[in-house]
Amino acid sequence: MNQKELATFLNLSQTTVSRALAGYADVSEETKRLVLKTALEHGYRPNSSARRLVTGKAGSIGVVFPMERNLIVDPHFLEVLAGLSEALGEVGTDILLTPTIAAREIDTYDRLAREGAVDGIIIVGTKVEDERVEHLAKLDFPFVTHGRTKRGSEHAYLDIDNEGGFRRATELLLDLGHEKIGLINGQPDRNYADDRLVGYRKALEGRHLNFEPSLVVAAPMTVEKGYQAARAFLSQTVKPTAIVCGSTVVAIGVMQALRENGLDIGKDISIVAHDDGLSTVRADLSSLPLTTTFSPVQAAGKRIAQMLLDRIGGEAVTALQEIWPVDLIVRTSTGKV
Amino acid sequence: MNQKELATFLNLSQTTVSRALAGYADVSEETKRLVLKTALEHGYRPNSSARRLVTGKAGSIGVVFPMERNLIVDPHFLEVLAGLSEALGEVGTDILLTPTIAAREIDTYDRLAREGAVDGIIIVGTKVEDERVEHLAKLDFPFVTHGRTKRGSEHAYLDIDNEGGFRRATELLLDLGHEKIGLINGQPDRNYADDRLVGYRKALEGRHLNFEPSLVVAAPMTVEKGYQAARAFLSQTVKPTAIVCGSTVVAIGVMQALRENGLDIGKDISIVAHDDGLSTVRADLSSLPLTTTFSPVQAAGKRIAQMLLDRIGGEAVTALQEIWPVDLIVRTSTGKV
Numbered sequence: 001m002n003q004k005e006l007a008t009f010l011n012l013s014q015t016t017v018s019r020a021l022a023g024y025a026d027v028s029e030e031t032k033r034l035v036l037k038t039a040l041e042h043g044y045r046p047n048s049s050a051r052r053l054v055t056g057k058a059g060s061i062g063v064v065f066p067m068e069r070n071l072i073v074d075p076h077f078l079e080v081l082a083g084l085s086e087a088l089g090e091v092g093t094d095i096l097l098t099p100t101i102a103a104r105e106i107d108t109y110d111r112l113a114r115e116g117a118v119d120g121i122i123i124v125g126t127k128v129e130d131e132r133v134e135h136l137a138k139l140d141f142p143f144v145t146h147g148r149t150k151r152g153s154e155h156a157y158l159d160i161d162n163e164g165g166f167r168r169a170t171e172l173l174l175d176l177g178h179e180k181i182g183l184i185n186g187q188p189d190r191n192y193a194d195d196r197l198v199g200y201r202k203a204l205e206g207r208h209l210n211f212e213p214s215l216v217v218a219a220p221m222t223v224e225k226g227y228q229a230a231r232a233f234l235s236q237t238v239k240p241t242a243i244v245c246g247s248t249v250v251a252i253g254v255m256q257a258l259r260e261n262g263l264d265i266g267k268d269i270s271i272v273a274h275d276d277g278l279s280t281v282r283a284d285l286s287s288l289p290l291t292t293t294f295s296p297v298q299a300a301g302k303r304i305a306q307m308l309l310d311r312i313g314g315e316a317v318t319a320l321q322e323i324w325p326v327d328l329i330v331r332t333s334t335g336k337v
Numbered sequence: 338m339n340q341k342e343l344a345t346f347l348n349l350s351q352t353t354v355s356r357a358l359a360g361y362a363d364v365s366e367e368t369k370r371l372v373l374k375t376a377l378e379h380g381y382r383p384n385s386s387a388r389r390l391v392t393g394k395a396g397s398i399g400v401v402f403p404m405e406r407n408l409i410v411d412p413h414f415l416e417v418l419a420g421l422s423e424a425l426g427e428v429g430t431d432i433l434l435t436p437t438i439a440a441r442e443i444d445t446y447d448r449l450a451r452e453g454a455v456d457g458i459i460i461v462g463t464k465v466e467d468e469r470v471e472h473l474a475k476l477d478f479p480f481v482t483h484g485r486t487k488r489g490s491e492h493a494y495l496d497i498d499n500e501g502g503f504r505r506a507t508e509l510l511l512d513l514g515h516e517k518i519g520l521i522n523g524q525p526d527r528n529y530a531d532d533r534l535v536g537y538r539k540a541l542e543g544r545h546l547n548f549e550p551s552l553v554v555a556a557p558m559t560v561e562k563g564y565q566a567a568r569a570f571l572s573q574t575v576k577p578t579a580i581v582c583g584s585t586v587v588a589i590g591v592m593q594a595l596r597e598n599g600l601d602i603g604k605d606i607s608i609v610a611h612d613d614g615l616s617t618v619r620a621d622l623s624s625l626p627l628t629t630t631f632s633p634v635q636a637a638g639k640r641i642a643q644m645l646l647d648r649i650g651g652e653a654v655t656a657l658q659e660i661w662p663v664d665l666i667v668r669t670s671t672g673k674v
Contacts, residue, residue: 033475037476037477089404094433094435097432114376
């Protein structure tokens with residue numbers, strides 16, 4: 001049923017139907033509701049589709065998440081999403097969340113770009129070498145990544161100084177006299193994990209200390225993995241006197257394992273964790289206030305959305321590359337050896 | 338530029354262009370990329386818009402979130418979203434997240450229904466009287482609510498037995514000898530908070546105990562509000578010996594305040610919190626394992642998505658109404674008076 005048939009069916013003028021569907025204030029609420037209800041009943045979906053064909057704009061930006069990684073229950077991802085929604089809500093732009101399985105991830109990006117359901121894409125959590133970045137760059141489709149990549153095409157990104165932050169965290173522990181420092185890091189193909197390992201190693205090198213592979217764990221950032229890693233540390237020959245945790249979620253599991261072993265955190269063993277200021281996992285209101293590395297995640301999400309809108313507007317990728325500093329906040333989970 | 342002009346521009350047949358844009362396997366990757374890139378450069382966005390006009394289906398479902406409520410950093414909301422994505426990912430349906438401010442909430446629902454950008458809508462967090470429910474019901478637009486409403490139209494919903502769960506939690510504390518039981522509840526216009534208050538009061542009535550208004554707080558479910566509410570409880574004349582918390586997030590703040598006052602949780606004062614099994618706020622791996630009320634949130638999200646797909650497919654609303662039970666899990670945060 002087209003708009004003309006809809007008008008005939010309702011015994012209304014085509015102008016009235018058109019204005020009702022567009023939501024004009026000069027059409028009564030009752031008429032608007034009748035027109036919309038009838039349109040929906042007859043499968044007539046006018047505005048967004050027609051507008052897209054005319055303007056070529058979808059009015060939304062896309063975020064793909066691989067279901068296996070369970071990004072959506074990752075507090076960092078959520079804070080990014082909150083920031084995105086803050087910036088996009090102001091300009092009436094929606095977020096199209098597209099669930100996918102990892103094996104079909106590239107196809108999903110391809111479909112989003114091809115179908116025009118979104119005007120641009122945000123890639124969350126870059127890898128050292130990232131196929132998604134290469135694919136979208138080849139298509140010349142607007143996108144911004146949260147995190148950098150090490151090899152491949154020039155692209156728009158916002159990243160934090162993971163190397164500097166983890167170097168400073170490690171140096172704090174070295175200053176406190178720790179020499180056996182554990183690192184519970186993210187998976188090695190993730191760019192942030194790669195940068196953090198570099199920062200950790202540089203801090204050790206700066207004090208002429210050897211890198212000890214048994215003190216570094218690479219795992220998904222979950223409570224369970226933190227718990228397991230800390231237990232493993234305590235059972236091995238080279239035991240750490242301090243642990244740098246890739247996330248406060250990991251730190252929850254670590255603290256649990258240390259307490260089960262009767263260790264007093266901040267005295268018997270020290271902990272530093274990334275990140276501070278997350279709404280759901282509050283480092284300052286943890287059972288023990290945590291020393292943390294910190295860069296505001298929600299603000300980064302907001303900025304990424306603005307950068308993507310600029311990119312869609314034609315801004316050059318080289319003008320859309322930002323690295324934010326990482327602060328160190330010292331609380332009571334760290335102490336002298 | 339239409340498809341024919343695109344074909345002429347690229348010196349390809351219209352069939353090839355059409356098949357390339359549709360992603361058929363018989364077109365080479367190189368050609369597909371060239372066609373898509375050129376189409377994008379010329380603002381030609383074919384598939385989703387055209388498909389929507391032809392089929393009347395958007396291939397996505399809508400979730401509106403009022404930015405002020407910061408739903409997106411609420412762990413319950415996130416678990417629901419994870420469940421939705423699990424079910425929708427399987428059938429290739431996207432989630433359109435639409436940020437809005439509360440003052441424009443109804444307009445936003447109206448726009449979603451009118452523009453056809455989504456095939457159905459999920460309303461998260463119902464109120465006792467819910468204007469959004471009434472509006473969508475009048476439009477006869479497919480929707481499912483997470484939570485019931487008390488007055489108004491018949492509609493599709495999935496809810497949990499909040500009344501029964503909080504009644505059992507309160508009864509557990511009564512069985513342990515507590516008579517002054519605090520309740521840190523959600524805001525009173527929320528249907529779940531209303532149900533929980535009923536359950537709490539029924540438990541007291543069952544033991545012929547008077548309802549004491551100063552022992553009930555209604556507030557947004559945040560760490561800070563939990564902290565403030567617990568401090569207020571400890572400073573008032575009628576002090577609770579046990580506290581029922583509306584969420585484990587609230588419980589984090591409550592535990593902090595109790596510890597600052599030198600109270601030993603589970604001995605000097607008891608705590609029960611809703612909910613268990615959240616990925617980010619783990620009640621079992623909390624600094625003190627928490628006694629909780631529990632209903633699986635992610636599974637509920639998954640089921641809600643399936644119900645909405647059924648509703649879009651024409652299933653009657655009365656066949657799409659489910660109330661899930663709430664379990665009580667007893668750990669070490671509760672003890673005798």
